[in-house]
Amino acid sequence: MANIKSAAKKARQSEKHRQHNAAMRTRMRTAIKKAMKAIAGADRKAADAAYSAAVPEIDTMVSKGVIHPNKAARHKSRLNLALKATGK
Numbered sequence: 001m002a003n004i005k006s007a008a009k010k011a012r013q014s015e016k017h018r019q020h021n022a023a024m025r026t027r028m029r030t031a032i033k034k035a036m037k038a039i040a041g042a043d044r045k046a047a048d049a050a051y052s053a054a055v056p057e058i059d060t061m062v063s064k065g066v067i068h069p070n071k072a073a074r075h076k077s078r079l080n081l082a083l084k085a086t087g088k
Contacts, residue, residue, distance in 0.1 A: 021066050028067070031057040032075060039082045051083050 002008040031054040038050035055076055062072045 024061055024064065024066050028057050028061045032079065035079055036082065039079070039086055044086065047083060047086060051079055054079060 035050040035054040038047040061067045
């Protein structure tokens with residue numbers, strides 16, 4: 001435990017930020033999983049909608065500094081490849 005008042009405050013803030021970031025990461029992962037599940041399904045419109053919902057979610061995590069931009073690009077690329085592989 002911190003002995004200095006400012007260190008104690010920083011520890012409280014860090015824990016709050018950690019929990020917030022974890023929740024945002026979970027939201028992103030859920031969106032990716034929903035998109036992959038929709039892509040695996042037969043309905044092309046649902047897959048497109050899920051992909052369109054997942055991409056802004058991923059981009060938001062980058063802008064908030066939760067994930068690295070390259071990780072976001074990798075996820076979006078893989079989703080897009082999976083979507084294109086389902087055919088037109």
